[in-house]
Each structure stands twice: as C-alpha cells, then as structure tokens.
Amino acid sequence: MMRYLAIRGLRAILTIAFVVTFAFFILRLSGDPALLILSPEAPPEAVEAFRKSWGLDRPLWEQYLRYFVAIFEGNLGRSMRDGRPALDLVMDRVPATLMLTLPAFALKLLIGVPAGIFAALRRNSFVDRLVIVCSVAGHSVPSFVLGLVLVLLFAVNLNWLPSGGADNWKHAILPVVTLGTAGAAIIARFTRSAMLEVLGQPYVRAALAKGVPWPSVVWRHALPNAAIPTVTIIGFMVGTLIAGAVVVESVFSWPGVGRMLVVGVANRDLAVVQCVLLLVAMCMVASNFTVDLLYGWIDPRLRAWATGASGH
Amino acid sequence: MVALPDVEPATDRRLVDIRGLTVDFDMGARVSRVLHGIDLSIDKGEVVGLVGESGCGKSVTWLAVLGLLGPRAHVGGIATLGGEPLLGIGDERLSRVRGGRIAMIFQDPTACLNPVKRIGAQVCEALHLHRGIVGERARAEARRLLDRVGIAAAAQRMNEYPHQMSGGMNQRVMIATALAGEPDLLVADEPTTALDATIQAQILDLLREVRRDTGMAMVLISHDLGVVAENCDRVAVMYCGRVVEQAPAERLFEKPSHPYTRGLLAALPDLAGPTRRLESIPGNVPEPWNLPTGCAFAPRCGACRDFCTGTVPPYRAVAAGHLVACARAGFLHHAPSAQSSAVAR
Ligand SMILES: Nc1ncnc2c1ncn2[C@@H]1O[C@H](COP(=O)(O)OP(=O)(O)OP(=O)(O)O)[C@@H](O)[C@H]1O
Numbered sequence: 001m002m003r004y005l006a007i008r009g010l011r012a013i014l015t016i017a018f019v020v021t022f023a024f025f026i027l028r029l030s031g032d033p034a035l036l037i038l039s040p041e042a043p044p045e046a047v048e049a050f051r052k053s054w055g056l057d058r059p060l061w062e063q064y065l066r067y068f069v070a071i072f073e074g075n076l077g078r079s080m081r082d083g084r085p086a087l088d089l090v091m092d093r094v095p096a097t098l099m100l101t102l103p104a105f106a107l108k109l110l111i112g113v114p115a116g117i118f119a120a121l122r123r124n125s126f127v128d129r130l131v132i133v134c135s136v137a138g139h140s141v142p143s144f145v146l147g148l149v150l151v152l153l154f155a156v157n158l159n160w161l162p163s164g165g166a167d168n169w170k171h172a173i174l175p176v177v178t179l180g181t182a183g184a185a186i187i188a189r190f191t192r193s194a195m196l197e198v199l200g201q202p203y204v205r206a207a208l209a210k211g212v213p214w215p216s217v218v219w220r221h222a223l224p225n226a227a228i229p230t231v232t233i234i235g236f237m238v239g240t241l242i243a244g245a246v247v248v249e250s251v252f253s254w255p256g257v258g259r260m261l262v263v264g265v266a267n268r269d270l271a272v273v274q275c276v277l278l279l280v281a282m283c284m285v286a287s288n289f290t291v292d293l294l295y296g297w298i299d300p301r302l303r304a305w306a307t308g309a310s311g312h
Numbered sequence: 313m314v315a316l317p318d319v320e321p322a323t324d325r326r327l328v329d330i331r332g333l334t335v336d337f338d339m340g341a342r343v344s345r346v347l348h349g350i351d352l353s354i355d356k357g358e359v360v361g362l363v364g365e366s367g368c369g370k371s372v373t374w375l376a377v378l379g380l381l382g383p384r385a386h387v388g389g390i391a392t393l394g395g396e397p398l399l400g401i402g403d404e405r406l407s408r409v410r411g412g413r414i415a416m417i418f419q420d421p422t423a424c425l426n427p428v429k430r431i432g433a434q435v436c437e438a439l440h441l442h443r444g445i446v447g448e449r450a451r452a453e454a455r456r457l458l459d460r461v462g463i464a465a466a467a468q469r470m471n472e473y474p475h476q477m478s479g480g481m482n483q484r485v486m487i488a489t490a491l492a493g494e495p496d497l498l499v500a501d502e503p504t505t506a507l508d509a510t511i512q513a514q515i516l517d518l519l520r521e522v523r524r525d526t527g528m529a530m531v532l533i534s535h536d537l538g539v540v541a542e543n544c545d546r547v548a549v550m551y552c553g554r555v556v557e558q559a560p561a562e563r564l565f566e567k568p569s570h571p572y573t574r575g576l577l578a579a580l581p582d583l584a585g586p587t588r589r590l591e592s593i594p595g596n597v598p599e600p601w602n603l604p605t606g607c608a609f610a611p612r613c614g615a616c617r618d619f620c621t622g623t624v625p626p627y628r629a630v631a632a633g634h635l636v637a638c639a640r641a642g643f644l645h646h647a648p649s650a651q652s653s654a655v656a657r
C-alpha cells in the first residue's frame with residue numbers, strides 16, 4: 001500500500017511538473033508580454049523597465065528555475081495586469097465556475113447514467129435509438145454551437161432567459177444546460193456500452209440460471225460490473241470541473257476561471273495563465289487518483305495495492 | 313394434461329420430458345433453426361449423457377428449457393418438469409425452477425462467477441433464493457456446502473473472490489451453489505472441458521459423490537465419450553439440432569446403430585489397446601442455415617443411399633430403449649470397432 005501510494009504520488013508530481021513546464025515555455029515563446037500589456041506607443045525605456053521588473057530580461061532557463069523554486073515556496077507570482085497575486089485572482093473566480101460545473105455535473109449523471117442503462121436494457125428499442133442519436137449529436141456538436149442555438153432559442157426568440165452575464169441564477173441555466181447536455185451524451189454512451197458488455201458475460205446467464213430474478217440480476221450483478229468503465233469517464237469529468245467550461249464561459253460571458261484563462265492567454269498575463277493551468281493539472285491528477293481508488297473499491301481484481309503489483 | 317406424442321411411455325419415474333423442442337434464432341436478416349424437434353426425457357435420479365460435435369445444440373437444448381436464451385430465440389415444442397409445463401410460464405415461476413428444481417453449471421466456471429462478489433455471498437444468494445435462509449445461518453450452511461464440495465478452509469475461502477481461486481475450485485463453488493437449491497436435476501454443460509486432466513477427474517468424482525448422496529438426476533453434456541461411458545446410465549447423441557440416437561450407455565457403446573455414433577466412437581482414442589491414428593469423421597458440421605435435405609448426416613455418411621437425402625429419417629426403436637434416426641439402422645451390421653467395447657465397461 002505504501003509503495004503503491006509512493007509510486008502514484010511520484011507520478012502525480014511528474015505529471016504536474018510536465019504540464020507546468022510545457023505551459024511555461026509555450027507562453028514565453030509565443031510573444032512578449034511587455035509589448036502586449038504596455039500600450040504600443042510606450043517608450044522603449046518603459047518596455048525595458050517592465051521586462052526588468054518582471055524578470056523577463058533574464059535567460060529563459062533562469063526564469064524557469066526561479067519560477068519552479070517559487071512554486072515550491074508557494075508563490076505563484078503576480079498578475080502583470082494589476083499586480084495582485086495570481087492565486088488570489090484565480091481563487092476569486094473558482095466559485096463562479098463551480099456554480100456552472102457542479103450543477104452541470106449533476107445533470108450529466110442524472111441523465112446520462114439512467115439513459116445509458118435503460119438503452120442497454122431495451123436494446124434496439126425506440127428509446128435505445130433515441131439515446132444513440134442524442135449521444136452522437138451531443139458528442140459531435142461543439143458546445144459553442146449548442147450554446148449559441150440555446151441562446152437564439154431561449155434568449156433571443158422566446159426571451160425567457162438572459163443570454164449572458166452572471167447576475168442571478170437565471171443566468172446560469174443556459175450555460176449549465178449546454179455543459180450538461182454534452183456530458184450526459186458521453187456518459188450515456190459509455191454506460192450503455194459498458195452495460196451491454198456486462199449483460200453478455202457468462203456470469204449474468206449463470207446468475208439467471210441459479211434463479212436470481214431479472215431485476216436483481218440487473219441491479220446486483222450487472223450494474224456493479226458496468227460501473228467500472230463508467231467510473232473512468234465520470235472521474236475524468238470531475239477533473240474538468242475547474243477548467244472544463246472555457247468555451248461555455250466565453251459564449252455566455254460568465255466570469256469564471258475558464259474566461260480568465262482565455263483573457264489571460266490573450267494578454268500574456270503569464271502568472272495568471274500558469275496558475276490556472278497548475279490548478280487544472282492538479283485537479284486532473286486528483287481525479288485520476290480518485291478513479292483508481294474507486295476502481296479498487298468496486299473491482300477486487302484491480303486492487304493494485306492488495307496484490308503488491310506496481311500499478312498497471 | 314397435454315397429449316404427448318408417444319415416443320416413449322411416460323412413467324411416474326419421469327422427471328423432465330422434452331417433446332418436439334425447436335429453437336429458432338432471429339438473426340435479423342434470416343431466422344436460423346438450430347433445434348429441429350428434440351425428444352428427450354430424464355427419469356428421476358438418472359444420469360443422461362448428451363454428446364455430439366460442437367454446434368449440434370447440446371447447450372441450446374437446456375438453455376431453452378430454462379428460458380435462458382434471450383429475446384432473439386424463439387422456442388417451440390413442449391417441456392415439462394414433473395408433469396408441469398416449463399416453456400412460457402413467466403419469469404417469476406421460471407426463476408423458482410432455475411436453481412431450485414433444475415440447476416445448471418457451465419464450461420468456464422471462473423467466468424460464470426460474478427467477479428466483484430465474494431464466493432460466500434454467491435453461495436448465500438442461492439440459499440436465500442431457494443431455501444429462504446439468510447444471515448449467519450446462511451453463512452454456516454454455505455460453509456458446510458463448500459466443505460462438502462471439497463474446498464479446504466471453506467470459512468476463509470468464503471471471503472475470497474473468484475479471481476483468487478483456480479478454475480477447479482471455482483467449478484466446486486458452482487457445484488456448491490447448485491447444491492444450495494437442492495435441485496432434482498443438475499445439468500452439467502461440459503463441466504470439465506476448461507480444466508486440466510487431474511482436476512477433471514476430481515470434479516467428475518465429486519459429481520458422482522454428490523449424486524450418490526442426494527439422488528438427484530444429472531444431464532452430463534460432454535465431448536468426451538470416455539467420460540460419458542463411465543458416468544452415464546443412458547446416452548443421447550445429437551447431430552445438427554436433432555437427437556439421432558439414444559440408448560442405455562452399455563448398449564450404445566456395444567451396438568451403436570447410427571453411422572454418426574459409430575463415427576464418434578471410431579474417433580475415440582483406444583484406452584486399452586495400442587495407440588493408433590484416430591479416424592475422425594470426414595467433412596464438417598453444416599451451418600444451421602445450410603442443412604442438406606433429408607438426413608443431415610448424409611453428406612458425411614459412408615453408408616448413405618439415395619433415399620437418405622430425400623426425407624428426414626424417422627426416429628424408431630431398434631431394441632428396447634434404443635432409438636435411432638437412420639433409415640438404414642438395422643440393415644447395417646453391428647460391427648462395433650474394437651475400441652468401443654473397451655470403453656463401455
Ligand atoms: N445466441 C445465439 N444466437 C445465434 N445462434 C446461436 C446462439 N447460441 C447458439 N447458437 C447456435 O446454435 C447452435 C447450437 O449451439 P450450442 O451452443 O447448443 O452447441 P453445442 O452443442 O453446445 O456445442 P459446443 O460443444 O461447442 O458447446 C450453433 O450452431 C450455434 O451457432
């Protein structure tokens with residue numbers, strides 16, 4: 001167990017370091033923040049002073065080392081725009097994003113899982129076909145298209161709901177539905193195929209043969225097994241709670257982390273962008289870890305630490 | 313009571329009666345008939361062997377009787393258990409028969425146990441369903457059953473998962489689960505095919521023992537005629553969805569009448585004599601949707617005559633309890649190959 005945790009922990013740190021490094025170099029190589037943040041007419045001395053004060057005049061590797069050391073000291077830098085600590089700025093936005101992503105997550109589960117199970121149990125029925133069509137559509141229609149369609153329909157034509165902003169809960173409805181629909185489609189598809197796969201297994205027939213009534217076969221024998229692949233995709237979605245709403249926040253001008261990321265990239269506000277990406281990487285790693293633990297809880301064959309195996 | 317076509321007189325020893333059982337699979341583009349009217353009966357306490365090449369319908373027969381074939385299968389004909397009909401009786405009554413009156417075990421025991429449930433829980437589930445025992449009493453009974461089927465340290469094994477056990481152990485668990493329902497009939501569908509030779513023998517010994525203790529009847533589906541010869545009172549030979557010959561085991565091995573049965577026996581390794589090349593039956597089993605007219609075995613049959621390809625030969629008795637579906641049965645000499653008499657005890 002300890003060995004398992006140590007390996008997992010090390011791998012998590014490496015993943016995060018990789019993301020952070022990647023972000024660091026891409027951002028620096030893709031444009032000079034000084035030119036973007038200062039006005040184009042700024043005198044060259046001002047630009048030089050700006051570079052000096054942010055350390056941008058140093059060699060890249062030195063900047064990188066300083067950045068890394070600072071992270072370990074818990075210092076994620078300051079926004080080049082308004083000088084506030086980047087972490088504070090990002091944390092201010094997290095609640096707004098969670099206001100969209102948490103209800104959307106609930107929506108995905110509440111629609112996706114039952115729809116997938118039902119479709120599998122009624123294979124080739126009307127409901128099954130409907131689920132397949134919807135999930136293909138939900139998969140292939142980009143969320144900004146869906147968002148815009150919903151805005152046209154409910155905000156512009158029917159005038160029931162606001163088209164953007166974040167003044168009250170009504171503003172959250174369209175973005176939540178946009179986010180939730182696509183996710184529900186994906187979950188439904190996964191759940192359906194997991195369930196179909198499990199229903200074809202010999203132990204399902206054997207359970208029936210020993211006299212277990214069909215509803216119990218579904219609930220007590222098939223579902224726990226079908227949960228294994230479904231949990232993977234759900235766990236992955238937990239990882240996107242923080243940054244999974246970039247597009248939707250932009251479409252609906254929702255003041256969340258995703259929008260901050262877009263604006264930050266456009267402005268080359270390095271510290272802010274890096275801070276968001278670090279947060280995202282940490283969420284991903286945490287959700288992967290949770291998925292692994294859930295796996296072990298659901299499926300005794302995958303209790304990696306129990307068998308002393310060193311991961312997959 | 314339903315009037316049964318009188319192939320054999322029904323007696324009060326009769327446990328299961330299958331008459332004219334047909335199964336069609338709806339394959340979307342076509343419907344393929346895989347059982348063409350099976351007649352088979354099992355008496356109380358009797359052991360019947362069911363043999364035939366792969367794909368001839370041995371498993372489907374019993375899956376159909378227990379309603380386990382799923383919605384794409386259309387089942388016709390009659391099957392009764394103790395005089396009560398079995399086909400189309402509805403899920404609720406059927407699930408009391410399954411495991412409670414007729415239990416079934418399968419070829420790949422590890423795949424037949426739920427991978428995420430503990431062994432003990434899977435045995436207890438059957439006890440709960442068929443005998444209404446729950447909690448500590450169920451666990452005690454499950455422990456006794458696991459002990460009975462020869463699982464050492466049963467109390468600890470109960471907390472393990474199927475993947476932690478060997479195939480042979482898992483087949484013992486399946487047998488314990490089957491015994492939990494105290495059935496009248498155990499259908500063992502190639503129970504040892506997936507296991508290695510020494511384990512095979514142990515499992516067959518175990519089945520013999522539990523049968524002796526409980527007196528339940530058994531259907532032993534097997535490719536292995538040697539296994540059938542050693543364990544069965546009566547043998548039915550299937551080919552392409554039909555029973556082509558059935559007889560008391562000794563008689564079948566001494567005087568096989570159907571050329572197909574003779575072919576199977578000729579393909580059997582000679583246990584007593586010197587090893588020699590196996591004569592397997594030439595040709596392949598035709599697909600269910602591609603059956604020849606007349607006798608399905610005709611194209612592979614050395615004794616085939618013109619009239620064999622015209623109509624399906626009727627099932628008729630050549631001796632007491634010895635039924636054959638071959639137009640030429642009785643006209644062929646009984647020339648059992650040397651090794652067949654070695655197999656029959
Ligand atoms: N679910 C199914 N759908 C369509 N065809 C099926 C299905 N199950 C079985 N069959 C067909 O029915 C026929 C009989 O199959 P069955 O499994 O009873 O053979 P078997 O005698 O048990 O063979 P084996 O020795 O390989 O187990 C085969 O041709 C098989 O392809």
Ligand SMILES: [Mg+2]
Binds near residue numbers: 370371372501
């Ligand atoms: Mg079979």
